[in-house]
Amino acid sequence: MIDIEKMFKEIGVIKEGHFLLHSGLHSGIYFEKFRLIEHPEYAIPLFELLASQFEGEPIDTVAGPTTGGSIIAFEVARVLRKRCIIAEKVEGGRDFLRGFGLKPDENILVVDDVLTTGASVKDVISAIKRYNANPYAVGVLIDRSNEIPDFGIPLYSVYRKRVENFNPEDCPLCKLGVPLTKPGGV
Ligand SMILES: [Zn+2]
Numbered sequence: 001m002i003d004i005e006k007m008f009k010e011i012g013v014i015k016e017g018h019f020l021l022h023s024g025l026h027s028g029i030y031f032e033k034f035r036l037i038e039h040p041e042y043a044i045p046l047f048e049l050l051a052s053q054f055e056g057e058p059i060d061t062v063a064g065p066t067t068g069g070s071i072i073a074f075e076v077a078r079v080l081r082k083r084c085i086i087a088e089k090v091e092g093g094r095d096f097l098r099g100f101g102l103k104p105d106e107n108i109l110v111v112d113d114v115l116t117t118g119a120s121v122k123d124v125i126s127a128i129k130r131y132n133a134n135p136y137a138v139g140v141l142i143d144r145s146n147e148i149p150d151f152g153i154p155l156y157s158v159y160r161k162r163v164e165n166f167n168p169e170d171c172p173l174c175k176l177g178v179p180l181t182k183p184g185g186v
Contacts, residue, residue, distance in 0.1 A: 018178040025165035051079035060106040068113035094123040102131035118149030
């Protein structure tokens with residue numbers, strides 16, 4: 001069995017420091033999911049582990065949000081031999097554009113790379129419900145949520161690490177004077 005945490009540290013998926021998150025909160029740990037996408041030899045066994053959790057379940061389609069989630073959705077759908085659909089950002093949430101059709105009552109597995117607050121997954125679930133399809137379960141590679149979000153359907157994560165986030169005003173790393181970095185693509 002692979003030591004996921006050790007591998008994540010070695011290839012730079014887990015970064016330690018002082019980070020400004022999208023939410024505006026500060027954290028001592030950042031997950032750079034693109035280090036995993038960069039190394040398919042490490043990523044593929046994790047995608048397969050995620051997919052194997054849902055083997056034999058009555059899933060019709062696998063859905064993921066852009067950007068990283070669409071890669072996970074494609075890979076999990078490939079392993080499970082299901083359809084793959086991608087939810088893109090639109091005003092007020094997410095939607096399945098580009099002609100992805102959803103049938104009423106089809107069971108949809110929602111996947112994503114990193115779960116922090118669960119906002120992207122919630123947007124995908126809302127989009128599925130708008131088409132009267134059925135959000136069946138959620139599968140993520142990394143669950144780094146402080147408090148595991150309740151999606152109203154089962155959640156499975158390949159790797160979970162509870163990470164505490166801080167408001168800037170009571171961030172212990174700010175108090176120690178550790179330089180703040182803004183990771184990610186922006
Ligand atoms: Zn701070």
